Amino acid sequence: MKKYTASPISRKRFLQLCGSIAAGTAIAAVSGAAATQAIRRRSADYFWQIDPSKCTFCGRCEKECVLTVSAVKCIHANKVCGYCDLCGGYYRANVKDLNTAAENLMCPTGAIKREYVEDPYFEYTIDESLCNGCGKCAKGCNSFGNGSLYLQVKQELCKSCNECKISKVCPADAIRRVARGKAYMLKDA
Amino acid sequence: MKSCMKKLIEILILILLSAAAEAQSRFPKPDFESGYQYPTFSYAVPGETLWSTVDVILLAAMMSVTAWAVIRQRRRTPVFIVSIISVLYFGFFRSGCICSVGAIQNVILSFIDSSYAMPLTVFLVFILPVIFTFFFGRVFCAGVCPFGALQELVNIKNFRLSKAVSAALGIIPWIYLIFAILYAATRSSFIICRFDPFIGIFRMGGDAGMITFGGLLLVASAFTGRPFCRFLCPYGALLSLFSRFSIWRISITPSCISCELCHNACPVAAIRPPYENKVKERRRDGVKRLLAYLIFLPVMALAGALAGRMASHSLSTVNKDIRLYRQVAQNEVNPRDIQPVDVEVFFSQGGTVDELEARAAKIGADFKAYSTAAGALIGLVVAITLINLSVKRTRKTYEIDHAACVACGRCFGYCPQNIKHQRTNDMSKKDSIRVQGVGK
Numbered sequence: 023m024k025k026y027t028a029s030p031i032s033r034k035r036f037l038q039l040c041g042s043i044a045a046g047t048a049i050a051a052v053s054g055a056a057a058t059q060a061i062r063r064r065s066a067d068y069f070w071q072i073d074p075s076k077c078t079f080c081g082r083c084e085k086e087c088v089l090t091v092s093a094v095k096c097i098h099a100n101k102v103c104g105y106c107d108l109c110g111g112y113y114r115a116n117v118k119d120l121n122t123a124a125e126n127l128m129c130p131t132g133a134i135k136r137e138y139v140e141d142p143y144f145e146y147t148i149d150e151s152l153c154n155g156c157g158k159c160a161k162g163c164n165s166f167g168n169g170s171l172y173l174q175v176k177q178e179l180c181k182s183c184n185e186c187k188i189s190k191v192c193p194a195d196a197i198r199r200v201a202r203g204k205a206y207m208l209k210d211a
Numbered sequence: 212m213k214s215c216m217k218k219l220i221e222i223l224i225l226i227l228l229s230a231a232a233e234a235q236s237r238f239p240k241p242d243f244e245s246g247y248q249y250p251t252f253s254y255a256v257p258g259e260t261l262w263s264t265v266d267v268i269l270l271a272a273m274m275s276v277t278a279w280a281v282i283r284q285r286r287r288t289p290v291f292i293v294s295i296i297s298v299l300y301f302g303f304f305r306s307g308c309i310c311s312v313g314a315i316q317n318v319i320l321s322f323i324d325s326s327y328a329m330p331l332t333v334f335l336v337f338i339l340p341v342i343f344t345f346f347f348g349r350v351f352c353a354g355v356c357p358f359g360a361l362q363e364l365v366n367i368k369n370f371r372l373s374k375a376v377s378a379a380l381g382i383i384p385w386i387y388l389i390f391a392i393l394y395a396a397t398r399s400s401f402i403i404c405r406f407d408p409f410i411g412i413f414r415m416g417g418d419a420g421m422i423t424f425g426g427l428l429l430v431a432s433a434f435t436g437r438p439f440c441r442f443l444c445p446y447g448a449l450l451s452l453f454s455r456f457s458i459w460r461i462s463i464t465p466s467c468i469s470c471e472l473c474h475n476a477c478p479v480a481a482i483r484p485p486y487e488n489k490v491k492e493r494r495r496d497g498v499k500r501l502l503a504y505l506i507f508l509p510v511m512a513l514a515g516a517l518a519g520r521m522a523s524h525s526l527s528t529v530n531k532d533i534r535l536y537r538q539v540a541q542n543e544v545n546p547r548d549i550q551p552v553d554v555e556v557f558f559s560q561g562g563t564v565d566e567l568e569a570r571a572a573k574i575g576a577d578f579k580a581y582s583t584a585a586g587a588l589i590g591l592v593v594a595i596t597l598i599n600l601s602v603k604r605t606r607k608t609y610e611i612d613h614a615a616c617v618a619c620g621r622c623f624g625y626c627p628q629n630i631k632h633q634r635t636n637d638m639s640k641k642d643s644i645r646v647q648g649v650g651k
């Protein structure tokens with residue numbers, strides 16, 4: 023009888039050893055599995071981008087980003103733009119007078135700059151410091167114009183969240199990760 | 212009625228699709244005569260690759276320093292410095308993502324979803340602290356983790372919670388971990404990232420609710436050690452497993468005089484005082500107790516599994532596709548004039564109810580399986596906690612519970628024996644230098 027009760031310490035040590043072996047094996051197994059995976063799927067996608075062909079400009083990008091001012095901004099693809107006088111992204115639909123009074127403009131923050139180029143063309147530029155990513159202009163441009171205004175995640179603002187919060191509410195499933203090499207999905211690229 | 216709706220929707224889709232196809236060519240490209248040049252914008256990617264390499268190197272270096280400080284030097288000062296660097300660099304400068312705590316989810320996702328490729332740095336950020344913990348105890352938690360470091364730095368007082376309360380609250384990290392795995396494995400959500408209380412503080416902005424919660428946690432951690440680490444952190448739960456079986460580890464000063472000072476100083480109640488178990492258990496009773504456990508554990512697991520299975524329907528609401536499916540289904544039964552945005556977009560993109568239904572059914576089945584497993588695990592965790600609470604073991608000396616010890620090194624500064632030891636060590640070092648100097 024004595025023999026069995028004699029050494030609680032060595033039993034503890036033994037359990038400890040078993041645990042250590044199990045823990046070590048677990049680490050080795052997970053590392054091994056991850057290594058084989060890394061070999062199988064080479065390039066890892068890292069940056070969040072909006073697929074411009076999917077986005078429906080629902081407006082959630084403005085509200086859902088974890089940043090106080092969304093990392094999503096409007097981008098203008100000049101090479102796609104028609105340089106229209108009557109811009110569907112600049113003016114609201116059915117405005118009475120085509121002047122730059124705020125109630126006529128699509129952009130709630132006045133972030134779109136309009137500049138005369140030559141008859142009948144106007145150049146539109148986004149002031150990113152004002153843009154809040156609401157996508158109103160992009161929606162207008164896509165329904166009445168060439169769709170040269172669109173929304174995109176700006177990498178220098180984006181925190182590259184482990185899981186982009188917007189991606190979980192985007193109705194169009196437009197937000198996905200892209201590889202480091204091509205961190206922007208551009209319309210005129 | 213239903214088929215009529217479907218027809219209508221199909222026609223709608225066709226119209227929308229043709230409109231979308233036209234969208235690019237409504238207005239021709241202007242040909243400028245004034246020599247207008249298209250402006251060029253550069254969309255440069257910040258040096259993210261560089262930074263993530265720096266992250267990994269710093270992570271390993273800071274954990275090595277901590278291990279050296281707490282195991283070889285038995286001093287807290289280096290840990291304190293590491294904490295400050297961590298809060299400034301990992302916390303405020305790098306502002307959170309990716310962190311080791313959240314990386315659990317990426318690892319799980321990469322094993323489940325073959326289309327998800329996990330960046331190597333993310334894996335290293337996950338596995339390095341685990342490896343270090345396996346070798347040296349929770350040196351990551353000591354001060355390298357910005358969350359732990361932040362709580363540690365604001366801690367001034369150390370009110371104790373009763374053993375039962377801390378044991379009960381201590382179940383939460385395990386449940387959190389299990390749910391995080393459940394939701395990552397079903398590709399639903401990264402809940403650790405979503406409910407991160409400190410990232411809003413580090414980013415100085417964000418979800419108001421989470422920032423408030425983070426602020427409250429910090430206030431709490433001023434008065435009791437690391438509430439987030441002890442009662443919430445899922446990674447801490449995982450690390451505690453590896454720490455329990457770590458190879459080299461922090462120890463009580465060998466010449467301990469049982470003064471109790473370290474016990475009072477430990478912020479996470481990891482030092483257990485000596486205890487004499489008066490009730491001598493007979494062998495027969497011991498066997499009986501063991502048998503009772505052997506029945507109790509599976510019963511709890513089974514109960515948990517059942518509960519998990521029953522909850523799987525509501526648990527799956529977190530999944531986006533399931534939510535969409537339920538909305539669409541509701542819309543089918545009871546069509547509204549103005550459809551919810553998600554439903555509208557779903558149809559406008561050419562989605563069909565059948566395809567969505569199949570997808571939702573598959574995810575639902577996944578949820579059923581995973582929730583059952585999760586429930587069983589939670590049942591086991593609860594059972595083990597209860598058993599641990601009921602078992603009393605004799606301890607002859609002060610002992611460190613390595614699962615709980617976060618290797619912060621606070622106890623070293625309180626231990627009179629340790630201080631004495633270090634003084635004499637320092638003296639002899641100085642002496643030997645002086646002696647050498649004289650010798651020259």
Ligand code: SF4
Binds near residue numbers: 072077079082157
């Ligand atoms: S949430 Fe999706 S659809 Fe809505 S604006 Fe953002 S990317 Fe576009």
Ligand code: SF4
Binds near residue numbers: 185
């Ligand atoms: S990854 Fe984060 S910061 Fe970037 S757009 Fe998404 S929510 Fe905003």
Ligand code: SF4
Binds near residue numbers: 351448
């Ligand atoms: S328990 Fe979690 S939050 Fe606390 S230090 Fe460890 S990893 Fe960080």
Ligand code: SF4
Binds near residue numbers: 479616
């Ligand atoms: S190092 Fe000492 S004070 Fe810190 S957690 Fe471990 S036992 Fe407690």
